[in-house]
Amino acid sequence: MLFLDGVYVGAADSAEFRWVKAPTSVELAQLTQTIAHRLARHLERHGLRERDAEHSYLALETADEDPIDQLRSHSITYRIAVGPQPGRKVFTLQTLPDERDGYENASVGNVAGFSLHAGVSVKANQRAKLERLCRYITRPAISEKRLSLTNHGKIRYELKTPFRDGTTHVIFEPVDFIAKLAALVPKPKPKPKPKPKPKPKPK
Numbered sequence: 001m002l003f004l005d006g007v008y009v010g011a012a013d014s015a016e017f018r019w020v021k022a023p024t025s026v027e028l029a030q031l032t033q034t035i036a037h038r039l040a041r042h043l044e045r046h047g048l049r050e051r052d053a054e055h056s057y058l059a060l061e062t063a064d065e066d067p068i069d070q071l072r073s074h075s076i077t078y079r080i081a082v083g084p085q086p087g088r089k090v091f092t093l094q095t096l097p098d099e100r101d102g103y104e105n106a107s108v109g110n111v112a113g114f115s116l117h118a119g120v121s122v123k124a125n126q127r128a129k130l131e132r133l134c135r136y137i138t139r140p141a142i143s144e145k146r147l148s149l150t151n152h153g154k155i156r157y158e159l160k161t162p163f164r165d166g167t168t169h170v171i172f173e174p175v176d177f178i179a180k181l182a183a184l185v186p187k188p189k190p191k192p193k194p195k196p197k198p199k200p201k202p203k
Contacts, residue, residue, distance in 0.1 A: 001137070004017075005022070005121055006019040007020065011111075013112060023094075025109070028106075028108065028116055029109045030109075031109060032110065032111040032114050032115070033112075035114060037113075046131065059117055068182065068183070071179050071182050071183040073179075074086075074183075075179075075180050075184075078090050078170075080176050082175055082176055082179050083173045083175050090171065090172060090176075091166045091170075092171065093168050094165065094167050095166045095168055096166055120133060141184050143199070154172060154173060154179040155171070155173070156169055156170075156171055157170045158172075
């Protein structure tokens with residue numbers, strides 16, 4: 001998402017823009033913590049997150065859930081959804097983790113698996129940079145350039161940036177890859193229930 005790095009002050013016909021300094025690493029961490037906490041509460045209210053005295057976890061598998069919900073639950077946990085090995089972790093290719101893994105970026109807030117990036121700014125006259133940033137934000141979920149077939153007919157997807165554990169590629173069976181794509185389709189909003197017609201008044 002794009003945000004202004006300041007605020008407008010004054011009346012609507014004479015508003016003045018005032019620039020605000022970039023957030024500090026402490027402020028980013030606090031904001032990330034707030035977002036993570038509110039998102040967790042939202043998931044709990046909708047029955048999608050459970051917790052006990054020591055742990056919290058997603059509760060996405062129920063007996064009467066929609067098939068698409070099953071695909072989504074397997075997708076976000078990197079598990080195989082369909083095929084001969086459902087429930088198992090997807091196969092990955094790894095290298096040695098980056099030695100700079102402990103490096104803390106002051107422009108990124110990281111809390112409990114949530115990250116908030118605030119390290120890119122664009123001035124009013126930097127239209128080309130703004131276009132590149134907008135293209136990056138609206139990029140598709142899958143990059144065709146990093147997709148390939150293995151010699152055994154499986155789908156190999158190269159990560160743009162290796163994970164912290166050194167994972168560089170993810171390997172899918174073709175049918176499970178289709179399931180992962182299906183999990184990306186937004187869930188349609190439920191249609192509102194029609195209002196009951198008023199009963200005619202007795203004459």
